[in-house]
Amino acid sequence: MTTSTEDFAVRQTIYAEELPGWGSLRIVPLIPSEDIELVHQWVSQPRARFWGMTEKSREEVQGIYEFLDSLDTHHAFLVILDGEPLALFQTYEPLHDPVGEAYPAREEDIGMHLLLAPATRPIPHFTPRLATSLIKYMFxxxxxxxxxxxxxxxxxxxxxxxxxxxxxxxxxIQLEEKEAQFGFLTRAGFEQIQAEQSTR
Structure with missing residues (x-):
């Protein structure tokens, strides 16, 4: 099954934000059985090689996301801008993930993964503005x-x-599937950045 713009319009919204000059941004839950064609198309492209699924079949990718969907600690979403899906966004609880064994994880931590869709049109300052919205959601x-x-x-x-x-x-650090670069952003650090930008 292929998801249509109309399907996204009625799907539950986890987070929404009106972005001047862009339109309406929404974060909606990924539904593996409905979104697999879209997701497999994204993750199988060479540009997504660091996502680790370029060699996986449609059925294998769907199985991975159905497993994630069964967990309370890991979540997959689509980022939608005015009805158009622009990114695959995942969050997880580090204490309930192998990543949590590689650093002093806390209950207050939230992990994230982000895969941008192939660009269909130019959007000025797309990545930093999208990241800001996702950070707002996570906090x-x-x-x-x-x-x-x-x-x-x-x-x-x-x-x-x-x-x-x-x-x-x-x-x-060395994870099972890759050598990874850790990065951290605290709520206090983000709020300071936002305050500094608002005074410019």
Whole structure:
């Protein structure tokens, strides 16, 4: 089954924000059985090699996301802008993930993964503005005050995005499937950045 714009319009909204000059941004739950064609198309492209699914079949990808959907600690979402899906966004509880064994994880931590869809049109300052909205959502989750990211250490583009979004880079650590670069952003640090930007 292929999801249509109309399907996204009626899907439960986890977070919404009106972005001047962009339109209406929404975060909605990923439904594996309905969204698999879209997601498999994204993750199987060479540009998504660091996502780790380029060789996986449609059925394998759907199985992975159905497993995630069964967990209370891991969540997958689509980011929608005016009806158009623009990104695959995942959050997780580091204390309930292998990542939590690689650093002193806390209940207040929330981890994230982000895969941008292939661009269909130019959107000025897309990545930093999208990241700001996702960060706002994660800090709206009760009890969370620090965001954890661990992209592949070879993914230079992702590392540049982190630094542009004011994440503090931590150690490089070895996970089962990759050598990862830790990055951290605290609620206090994000609020300070927002305050500084508002006075410019």
């Amino acid at each position: 709206s989750v009760p009890g969370k005050d620090r965001i954890i990211v661990e992209p592949d250490a070879r993914n230079a583009k992702a590392l540049r995005r982190l630094e542009a979004t004011c994440f503090e880079l931590g150690p490089i």
